[in-house]
Amino acid sequence: MNAARSLQDGSEIRRTGQAARSSPSTGRSAAPVGRQEVSMDKPRAPASFSAQLVAAILFACLVATLSVLFLSSTAVNAVDADAEARQIRFAQRALLRETRELLQQQQASTVWDESVVHVRAGDRDWIDSNLGTWMHEEYGQDETYIVDPASRIVYVARERVTGQPGPRATLPPAVEEMVEEMRPMMRAATRNRADSTADVADLSLSRFVLLGGKPALVSVVPIVPDTPAVVQAAGTEYLHVAVQMADADMAARLSNTYEFDRGSFSVQPGPEDRLSVPLRDGAGRPIAWFVWRADRPGHRIVDEMLPVVGLFAAFGAALLTWLLRTLWTASRRLHQSEEEARYLAMHDPLAGIPNRTLFEDRLDQALKAERRGGPPVALLCLDLDRFKAVNDTMGHQAGDELIRQMAARLRSHVRETDTVARLGGDEFGVILIGMASDETLGRYCSGLVHLLAAPCDLKCGQVQIGASIGAVRAASVDGGREAILRSADTALYRAKAEGRGRYCIATPEMNDIFRRRHEIERDLREAVAEGGQIHVLYQPIFDAEERIVAAEALVRWNHPILGQMGPETFLSIAEETGLIDRIGHHVLEQACILAATSGIPRVSVNISPVQLRQETFADEVLAVMAAHSLSGERLVLELTEKFTLDAGPATLANLARLRAAGVSIALDDFATGQSLLRYVRDYQIDTIKIDRSYVARLGTGDGTDQIVRAILDLGRAMGIEVTAEGVERASQREALLGMGCHGFQGYLLGRPMDPLRLAALSARKGVAQKSA
Structure with a gap:
């Protein structure tokens, strides 16, 4: 019923009501309201009550809608803010880890007797193979310098190219500053002037600097022996300088390792749709930024769901109109109650999908159709892995939310001709129509396992559980519904026994093993x-x-x-x-x-x-x-x-x-x-x-x-x-x-x-x- 018709009918009702109030009462009950007609000579409740009820419902719906929109907007913004803060923390930890890894890579070769001996001897071939170009080949370091006790460059390597430093060769200013800062640190830490190894072995200096206008991670460590066999007096230590450019390679490594979207290094902070973490020099000043595209899950979900939400909103508006119309007739209210009762009897109230009763009924229908020459039928039994741990540690509300999300994923992975049902607890069943071979069934199950293994964002935090799947094609089983369900359960048990998070397709041999296992349990x-x-x-x-x-x-x-x-x-x-x-x-x-x-x-x-x-x-x-x-x-x-x-x-x-x-x-x-x-x-x-x-x-x-x-x-x-x-x-x-x-x-x-x-x-x- 359109809006114009609704207003017209409402006007007619109000006019009829006014006529009734102006006529004398006869003492008889009002006639039932059928086609918006009321007997003029029968008393009835004021017709304005219906209009008031409709208005109250419309107002309540409007308030509820606005409340939902406000709460949704607040939740989306909160989720995005949490996600951005978490991404920034990850980026800061990633840069810190990059610094620590560069230092560890150096100390793997600089804390070594042979390093001290060969550097003192100026053995360039050995230095190339262990301290110079080897660092680039093994770890991808861009530049390597070795500096003698007088702060002169005795060795330099850029990527795979070794240079011969001249007598007047100098370090880049930022690197030279770090070397000059390192020497006083070593002198201050040294207690045993005759052998400084124990005092300076753990010293290091690492920071981001600008080299030629480009950001780079630089680490300076002393070259020290690892055994008492080699003695190194204070002031005779050589320094090893490693340079890792903060370039596209480093950005790609961080992006791949920590799942940053389009990460890069920039001398300016990123635009509004990107997040940035500064690279700071020794004085704490930002010299460059690591920038990546912000992951805002709240807005992403809104964008993805907006068409569906609009569709459901339109559907809800139409449904509301229909419900309001049903208020005028008792028969329609009764019909609606019957429909709701029937739905609840056949569907799971938590997951919003068919329950075991409807599932078994549809399975019987599918099997009958297959026997009459219809499409082949396959059955999946799913059990969520580690669901009990989530339920016990995070509470039943988190468990209920997880069940709903998993049910939604299952629904998204089936066609209209298929059926997804909750069989009880954390168990689900799927009826697939048209699955003609075990190969096709295996590919489908593999994709479903991958889908269900993705993390779930709950209100209390993110969890990742996954599922085990037992599958069977009805054509491979002799017997009816019970035999097929038993075969799927057997395959599910095998999947869980083999490590969970996987699928297994039932075979006749499996049924024998299952029967044998039950016999052992009984005995x-x-x-x-x-x-x-x-x-x-x-x-x-x-x-x-x-x-x-x-x-x-x-x-x-x-x-x-x-x-x-x-x-x-x-x-x-x-x-x-x-x-x-x-x-x-x-x-x-x-x-x-x-x-x-x-x-x-x-x-x-x-x-x-x-x-x-x-x-x-x-x-x-x-x-x-x-x-x-x-x-x-x-x-x-x-x-x-x-x-x-x-x-x-x-x-x-x-x-x-x-x-x-x-x-x-x-x-x-x-x-x-x-x-x-x-x-x-x-x-x-x-x-x-x-x-x-x-x-x-x-x-x-x-x-x-x-x-x-x-x-x-x-x-x-x-x-x-x-x-x-x-x-x-x-x-x-x-x-x-x-x-x-x-x-x-x-x-x-x-x-x-x-x-x-x-x-x-x-x-x-x-x-x-x-x-x-």
């Missing part, structure tokens, strides 16, 4: 409930004299049909199903019993990250130790580096309590994960165990020996015990002994065994009175 539940099938073996750990210093508890499952099964078969299932708590408690108790009833100095027990994250874990361990009167010094808990550990409050609190009780913490499979020194630092590791894969490659000449030696040196430097796992040959043991290793574990000295065999081996080999 494991029975085994844990009934007892008697889970037992513990112990593998001894020896010192350099082949005495037993410890034993590692290893869990085994004596399956009534499949026989003995190792932990790699069932522990991951135990962690996912929550059975790891009872299994871990059983292993810990058996290990404590062995330690308390034998002469083994220490017993080590592998623990799962799932156990460590539980707030009561330390209490449970201490309770088991107390029950068997076992001191903490005789228990070692092993963390496996291959698994992801989180340094959360519960984890750190558990480790602190256990260490306070004397329990040692070991890091198993060292150097096979991505943690390395971070785990050693965060978890205050007492022992590291070199992974068997390194021990197996000793002596092969592929660099493994150097890695193992470095691990042993690390252990000695940090006061950490080091044990080598997987020692199976005498040659491996001898090689490790030669490197200074004093802890050995492997089939060469002892396989996993029951307590009785371990006791016999202890009597034969002997037990160390003090741990190595």
Whole structure:
């Protein structure tokens, strides 16, 4: 209904109302309002009430619209301001890092005995290869100078060209000023005039200057020896000057590394649409600016969404007109209520997309159409990675916002014939129509994984999670909807097991593996409930004299049909199903019993990250130790580096309590994960165990020996015990002994065994009175 018609109808209603008020009341109820007609002889509510209601709604909508526009504008400006401030901080840090890297590049060659010797001797070939043109070839430095103690230039190199400085050659004024500033700094720092190395080795001077009207980063450092073998008296030091032009190459490097848009260096600040960070000289004066195109996400989103918002605004206006018209009839209000109820029954209220009910209905329809010769159907099951961590750390509002954003991305990646639905929690489903091959499906899933891995800007900050996808084409599965959903779930499980953030297309073999996994889960539940099938073996750990210093508890499952099964078969299932708590408690108790009833100095027990994250874990361990009167010094808990550990409050609190009780913490499979020194630092590791894969490659000449030696040196430097796992040959043991290793574990000295065999081996080999 257009505006003219609305005004006309309203006028008719007002006139009818006035007539009704001027006529005497008959005591009968008013006739229903149908086509804007009211019986003249029936009393009714004043017609102006409808007009007042319409006006109130229009006013409220106007106020709401203006409020939304104002709040949106404020939010966009705030987001852009935060983004600009963050970009400026990044640029400042990038320039500081550029300065530090130039200094580190210099000191890699200037703190060296040979540098001092060859510079003194004027060996130009050596200087070229290590201090001059090599700096350009290796690091891209533009100019290099070497200045003698009298501040004369003895060597100069520009890019790959070496110049022969004449007797009157001088440094550029800005560089000469830095050299002259460096000498007093060295004299002031020198305490030992006979050998100034220790006093001046760490001195340096780095800043941006103008060279020939162009900005450049200059760093001056002394050339000093790195051992006491070369003595350098105060005042005899040569200086090394490195020049890195602040040019297009540096700007491109900063732009690529830190994602600055069209970064460049300029002698003037950038225009309004660009951001600038000044390059300051030694006096703090800006001599040039690093300029880049400002990233204003708020305005970018507004620009991108403006057509859509306009379209929705037009749609909203039309919808509002329709809603206002429905106020005149009770039947239309009832119809609207029914429609809303039907929509809510079939859609997810948070994400605004179909729910599981509608999803399954559309999947049934698509499958029926495919069987009748229609287009092929493919199904995707998606699970957001690390969503629980966001929900737990940032709150449920952030989790809800993240769900909405991910749903919007999924909708943007499908056609009108496809369906995106939220199946529950952080799980989504997608029905794709016309996906004819696994290759096409794989390309689509790859693009979707990339899309969902992009960062999300939430109100509380930026997060990046990603998703795992299980995919299946209906034509490759025998069965109906349930079979197809089960196949997609199987593929999803495989994708998550292979590292998350990826996709997997279901195959018949996968279904067999999934069914096998469910069988193992079922049998494991029975085994844990009934007892008697889970037992513990112990593998001894020896010192350099082949005495037993410890034993590692290893869990085994004596399956009534499949026989003995190792932990790699069932522990991951135990962690996912929550059975790891009872299994871990059983292993810990058996290990404590062995330690308390034998002469083994220490017993080590592998623990799962799932156990460590539980707030009561330390209490449970201490309770088991107390029950068997076992001191903490005789228990070692092993963390496996291959698994992801989180340094959360519960984890750190558990480790602190256990260490306070004397329990040692070991890091198993060292150097096979991505943690390395971070785990050693965060978890205050007492022992590291070199992974068997390194021990197996000793002596092969592929660099493994150097890695193992470095691990042993690390252990000695940090006061950490080091044990080598997987020692199976005498040659491996001898090689490790030669490197200074004093802890050995492997089939060469002892396989996993029951307590009785371990006791016999202890009597034969002997037990160390003090741990190595």
